[in-house]
Amino acid sequence: MTGSPVLTMRGLTVDYGTGAGAVRALRDIDLTLHRGEVLGLAGESGSGKSTLAYAVTRLLSPPGVITGGDVHYHPPAARNGTEAAPAPVDLLALSPRELRSFRWQELSIVFQGAMNSLNPVHTVHSQLTDVLKAHRPGMKAAERTARAEELLSLVGISTDRLTAFPHQLSGGMRQRVMIAMALALEPEIVIMDEPTTALDVVMQRQILRQLVRLREELGFSVVFITHDISLLIEFSDRIAIMYGGRIVEEAGAAEIYRDPRHPYSDGLLHSFPALHGPRRELTGIPGSPPHLSAMPAGCAFHPRCGKAFAPCAERVPVPAAPADEPERSVACWLHHPVPADSV
Structure with missing residues (x-):
């Protein structure tokens, strides 16, 4: 990894609305941003990317509500002149006054x-x-x-x-x-919510090159959110793929490009033309993302997945490392033991 953790999320859950009519937009998100790292967050519209950014920064507009989990910021030791790093800051517990001071500064x-x-x-x-x-x-x-x-x-x-x-x-x-x-x-962390979506391809690359240069000069960490995974492959250190409010795969950018393990990651990768390297066929992903108020049982992606089998429609796969790649996390029954009562 690039460095020690600077931002950690554990079990982060967000609903829109309350009571029986609530819609769950984020489901038990576990994610770590390391110091000096560019973490890409990819997925189709409605997968929960922007909701994650607004939850972390406490900018969720009503009726958005954080209903579970925690988010901690880990200050660098250099800020207070001691050898030991200060205690982590619980972002969800900050008062409005503390939050105003924290934003933009950290x-x-x-x-x-x-x-x-x-x-x-x-x-x-x-x-x-x-x-x-x-x-x-x-x-x-x-x-x-x-x-x-x-x-x-x-x-x-x-x-x-x-x-x-x-x-x-x-x-x-x-x-x-x-x-x-x-x-x-x-600041130590910069979150970018699809900042180049409305720009042409040439301007996108110019801004991304400047972003990489600034990150190298200033040493801040970046969470870069986009639906275009081909952008992330070029300059991210790690990529987390979101679908239906969950992280379905997380790995190094090079590993995602060479060998996407989740069928959704593979579909995203083959939905955008590569600007470099050999030609590859664009296949896309059939169907549409599920509506958050009517999520399918089991794996949310299984109705669109060409590799779905029995347990996919019955059980939600938990993100875990495949046996042959401990640095990767993937939530797919293709890479984990199938529950005995689902065979």
């Missing part, structure tokens, strides 16, 4: 729609310096402006664009402004 998020995330009536300068004003009240105005210029340069934008309004920037520039804002306070 954990930041880049949303999918940059135009919707930026205030259309404020300049880039105003929006970048507002973050600094809120979290660094001791900074002088000139220092905030200098930091804003530094941030724009960091993401490859000319400093004369500080006086521009969001509508005066291209889509790629707006997204890079959002990345600059996310890095303003040098």
